[in-house]
Amino acid sequence: MNPEEPYKRLCRAMERRGGRYPGMDIPEFYSLAEALFTPEEAEVCAAMPERPAPALLIAEVLGRDPEDVEGILEAMADKGLCSARIKEGRREYVPVPFVPGIFEFQFMRGTTTERDRRIARLIHAYKEAVDRKAGPPKITFPTERVIPIEKSLDSEGQVHTYDQVSYYIDHYKPIAVSTCFCRHEERLLDEEGHCGKPDNVCMQFGVAAHFVIDRKIGREVSKDEAREILRRSEEAGLVHTSRNIQEGIDFICNCCPCHCMILRTALLQPKPGLALSSGFSPVLDPDRCVGCDTCVERCPAQALSLGDWTPRVDLERCFGCGVCASGCPSEAIEMKARPDAPEPPKDRKALREALKSLSS
Ligand code: SF4
Numbered sequence: 001m002n003p004e005e006p007y008k009r010l011c012r013a014m015e016r017r018g019g020r021y022p023g024m025d026i027p028e029f030y031s032l033a034e035a036l037f038t039p040e041e042a043e044v045c046a047a048m049p050e051r052p053a054p055a056l057l058i059a060e061v062l063g064r065d066p067e068d069v070e071g072i073l074e075a076m077a078d079k080g081l082c083s084a085r086i087k088e089g090r091r092e093y094v095p096v097p098f099v100p101g102i103f104e105f106q107f108m109r110g111t112t113t114e115r116d117r118r119i120a121r122l123i124h125a126y127k128e129a130v131d132r133k134a135g136p137p138k139i140t141f142p143t144e145r146v147i148p149i150e151k152s153l154d155s156e157g158q159v160h161t162y163d164q165v166s167y168y169i170d171h172y173k174p175i176a177v178s179t180c181f182c183r184h185e186e187r188l189l190d191e192e193g194h195c196g197k198p199d200n201v202c203m204q205f206g207v208a209a210h211f212v213i214d215r216k217i218g219r220e221v222s223k224d225e226a227r228e229i230l231r232r233s234e235e236a237g238l239v240h241t242s243r244n245i246q247e248g249i250d251f252i253c254n255c256c257p258c259h260c261m262i263l264r265t266a267l268l269q270p271k272p273g274l275a276l277s278s279g280f281s282p283v284l285d286p287d288r289c290v291g292c293d294t295c296v297e298r299c300p301a302q303a304l305s306l307g308d309w310t311p312r313v314d315l316e317r318c319f320g321c322g323v324c325a326s327g328c329p330s331e332a333i334e335m336k337a338r339p340d341a342p343e344p345p346k347d348r349k350a351l352r353e354a355l356k357s358l359s360s
Pocket residue numbers: 284288289290291292293294295296310311327328329330331332333
């Protein structure tokens with residue numbers, strides 16, 4: 001077999017798997033793919049069906065011995081090149097796109113080996129090359145949303161369970177924490193470029209948490225520790241983001257606008273506040289405001305500007321994160337529900353359908 005063939009097939013498979021950085025037939029793809037996958041792993045990854053499948057089925061597709069294929073899939077899951085889960089007592093392997101998926105898994109352990117640095121450089125080069133070719137990403141329907149800082153919410157308004165981080169902490173199990181892959185990638189590329197925000201604040205829930213705990217990509221945390229991580233993130237001015245669904249969330253990231261892909265992608269849109277939002281917006285009380293401008297400095301979207309006394313909000317930029325309110329020394333800001341805000345899709349299936357209806 002031509003040694004280049006598995007990587008060509010992998011490129012086509014990663015193109016089908018889509019995501020923010022799909023497979024693209026450019027030199028940077030092959031440099032990266034050869035560093036991440038052995039030829040055998042590339043072959044197996046390309047042959048994986050798009051739904052979770054046991055090793056036996058993938059071996060049938062390849063016409064290979066199931067035990068050999070299972071060994072390769074296990075090594076791939078350990079390296080974060082696919083995901084794995086137990087369903088009804090049977091292990092299944094799940095193909096994942098580069099983003100969200102393989103790129104993040106590479107950095108969530110927070111290690112700083114020579115290999116990590118090389119992978120970070122190759123991923124960075126690939127992302128830059130894809131951005132140059134494809135142009136700035138356009139968000140037609142948000143796949144992520146912001147969850148507002150809970151203590152900043154209007155105490156008299158209606159608050160849905162999906163607006164409350166505490167709901168996800170209380171009801172989901174297990175919960176894991178890992179290193180923020182976006183900030184860690186920056187650290188691996190350039191120690192000086194790190195913004196200094198907390199690193200170990202990326203949280204996974206349910207099936208996703210099982211995977212990162214099993215593969216030692218992250219570690220399990222108690223509900224109290226999860227609450228403490230959220231508190232530290234809020235104090236540092238980080239934005240809670242998650243998948244744009246009400247139930248079945250798999251992560252809560254705590255994002256900075258300088259490194260995090262979710263916020264950076266939203267900030268590239270003409271109206272960032274429509275591309276990524278919690279459905280809330282800040283309302284300032286001029287009688288309480290002392291004009292200190294802490295909120296203007298903390299805002300990750302540059303949605304606040306100096307007014308005559310109280311700052312002004314640009315709703316087309318505002319994510320509704322509540323970072324301004326939580327840092328206000330005078331408690332002059334309350335987050336109120338926006339009357340025009342759509343509900344997030346109920347679950348992953350509803351999100352997929354919403355995305356499909358836009359592309360058809
Ligand atoms: S942080 Fe609070 S007190 Fe300071 S300018 Fe903003 S709203 Fe006013």
